[in-house]
Amino acid sequence: MENIGVYAARIAPKLDGLAPGHRACIGCGEALAVRIAMKAMGGNIIIANATGCMEVISSQLPATAWDVPWIHTLFENTAAVASGIESALKVLERKGKIPAKGTKVVAMGGDGGTSDIGFQALSGALERRHDFLYLMFDNEAYMNTGIQRSSATPFGASTTTSPAGKKSIGQKTQKKNMPAIAAAHDIPYVATASPSYPFDMMEKVKKGLAVNGPAFISVFSVCPTGWRSAPELSVRLGRLAVQTGIFPLYEVENGKYKLTIEPTPIRPVQDYLKLQGRFRHLSEGNVKEIQARVTSDYEALKRKAAC
Amino acid sequence: MVKITIDGREYEVKEKARVLDIARAHNISIETLCGHESVSPSGNCRLCLVEITTKDGRNRVTPSCIASVEEGLDAKTNSEKVIAERKVSIQKLLARAPKSEAIKEIAKKYGIASTPFPLEDHQNCVLCGLCTRVCQEVVGANAISKVNRSAEPNALPYTVNFDACIACGSCAYICPTGAISLADEGDKRTISWPYQKKDFHMTKCKTCGRFYAPTKQLEYMSKKSGQPMGLFDKCIDDR
Numbered sequence: 001m002e003n004i005g006v007y008a009a010r011i012a013p014k015l016d017g018l019a020p021g022h023r024a025c026i027g028c029g030e031a032l033a034v035r036i037a038m039k040a041m042g043g044n045i046i047i048a049n050a051t052g053c054m055e056v057i058s059s060q061l062p063a064t065a066w067d068v069p070w071i072h073t074l075f076e077n078t079a080a081v082a083s084g085i086e087s088a089l090k091v092l093e094r095k096g097k098i099p100a101k102g103t104k105v106v107a108m109g110g111d112g113g114t115s116d117i118g119f120q121a122l123s124g125a126l127e128r129r130h131d132f133l134y135l136m137f138d139n140e141a142y143m144n145t146g147i148q149r150s151s152a153t154p155f156g157a158s159t160t161t162s163p164a165g166k167k168s169i170g171q172k173t174q175k176k177n178m179p180a181i182a183a184a185h186d187i188p189y190v191a192t193a194s195p196s197y198p199f200d201m202m203e204k205v206k207k208g209l210a211v212n213g214p215a216f217i218s219v220f221s222v223c224p225t226g227w228r229s230a231p232e233l234s235v236r237l238g239r240l241a242v243q244t245g246i247f248p249l250y251e252v253e254n255g256k257y258k259l260t261i262e263p264t265p266i267r268p269v270q271d272y273l274k275l276q277g278r279f280r281h282l283s284e285g286n287v288k289e290i291q292a293r294v295t296s297d298y299e300a301l302k303r304k305a306a307c
Numbered sequence: 308m309v310k311i312t313i314d315g316r317e318y319e320v321k322e323k324a325r326v327l328d329i330a331r332a333h334n335i336s337i338e339t340l341c342g343h344e345s346v347s348p349s350g351n352c353r354l355c356l357v358e359i360t361t362k363d364g365r366n367r368v369t370p371s372c373i374a375s376v377e378e379g380l381d382a383k384t385n386s387e388k389v390i391a392e393r394k395v396s397i398q399k400l401l402a403r404a405p406k407s408e409a410i411k412e413i414a415k416k417y418g419i420a421s422t423p424f425p426l427e428d429h430q431n432c433v434l435c436g437l438c439t440r441v442c443q444e445v446v447g448a449n450a451i452s453k454v455n456r457s458a459e460p461n462a463l464p465y466t467v468n469f470d471a472c473i474a475c476g477s478c479a480y481i482c483p484t485g486a487i488s489l490a491d492e493g494d495k496r497t498i499s500w501p502y503q504k505k506d507f508h509m510t511k512c513k514t515c516g517r518f519y520a521p522t523k524q525l526e527y528m529s530k531k532s533g534q535p536m537g538l539f540d541k542c543i544d545d546r
Contacts, residue, residue: 265516
């Protein structure tokens with residue numbers, strides 16, 4: 001599905017769930033990701049949205065950009081609220097108080113609201129097997145509050161709380177592997193997606209919504225403001241992240257790994273790093289270190305997909 | 308503007324609108340298979356049936372995708388009559404494409420396990436005509452047509468003109484039953500239609516060496532836009 005963009009794009013759903021006029025920055029990868037996800041999900045959904053950029057830009061009083069029922073939740077309880085909605089729908093349908101329309105529940109959160117603050121609520125909801133889809137929009141730091149590091153910030157990235165300087169190279173730790181953690185809950189569907197590959201992403205969101213049980217999708221969201229990159233490069237950065245192997249696109253269906261996009265040839269990570277201000281300070285040695293890590297991670301993933 | 312009623316609720320809508328579009332705009336879900344917003348409606352699959360009562364009392368069950376609105380029209384999307392007729396439509400589709408996952412899923416939703424109609428497996432094709440309409444109206448290549456389609460047992464469901472086909476993959480993307488499939492491997496793209504199959508040559512990106520688009524599609528784009536072929540020799544990441 002990688003190379004069918006030109007004409008098939010014209011027959012992609014025209015539905016736009018996130019209305020224009022919201023306050024996202026120019027080149028926001030997350031707004032693009034939400035639009036593509038909404039195309040795949042259709043109108044019959046209820047969204048629980050964690051605090052973060054997406055909530056702030058789309059719901060400034062008295063306006064809202066959402067065309068579907070939407071609840072703003074706190075950082076820590078998004079998955080809990082989504083589980084509550086799902087259970088309530090189930091009970092009300094069983095008692096015949098509302099007609100059974102097959103309404104699906106979707107939870108959305110950023111990387112901070114998912115992998116740091118909302119982590120235990122998410123883990124609980126996945127373990128309780130609620131039938132919902134969790135979308136994590138991963139822009140690799142707390143962008144909304146001013147680019148503070150999160151556990152999803154990659155090694156070497158400079159943020160306001162992990163600044164690069166004479167004695168520091170920025171973020172000292174490696175990025176937390178959220179999809180692997182979600183897959184460890186033995187849930188039916190886990191995937192990584194990127195709005196730079198819209199058809200792949202729409203397919204995954206549809207699959208995640210259709211499965212009976214929890215589904216988790218980590219969506220790569222380029223943030224020009226926080227990554228100090230040019231806004232016109234957002235889509236290209238998303239593609240480069242996949243083609244360098246930094247953010248491989250794969251899915252885990254009932255524990256079975258499968259790479260959905262296999263870029264050939266793999267580009268060097270420098271192609272991706274050099275376009276971003278947050279990696280500007282890295283020395284050649286640092287880049288080599290990152291390259292070694294990315295290569296070994298990608299090989300490990302390929303081995304998982306092969307068996 | 309005319310006033311119509313759908314499932315007991317009144318709506319004021321534009322003249323000449325279709326019932327299905329109005330229902331969709333107001334979040335009333337109606338099952339469809341052969342409909343798509345980018346192409347003209349055809350009324351082929353007969354899943355989107357609604358029961359329509361006009362102002363002068365005429366009552367009929369008809370596909371909502373081709374039913375125009377009129378003053379005083381009353382449409383019911385879930386009446387007993389509609390469900391009964393829709394079930395027959397699903398049984399007919401099931402007889403035509405017993406192996407299609409999409410059809411099986413719809414059948415499951417309506418509690419249908421088997422079909423009383425004689426089974427005739429046409430490699431998942433249910434003759435909905437979406438591929439022909441997309442090829443004509445969206446792509447403009449006119450490669451798939453209903454020419455030679457007949458009631459003969461061995462007739463092809465659709466004829467593909469391999470010279471006109473630009474291998475864009477739109478038909479594979481839109482096919483609701485999975486009868487058309489597409490696979491890229493190296494410099495070759497294989498598209499399989501029911502009973503027909505063809506390999507197409509892919510163009511290699513000058514910079515990164517990735518095979519990124521079928522050569523015939525690039526030629527078609529160059530012809531349509533009036534730009535030289537040299538403009539299309541790099542993939543979108545290297546342009």
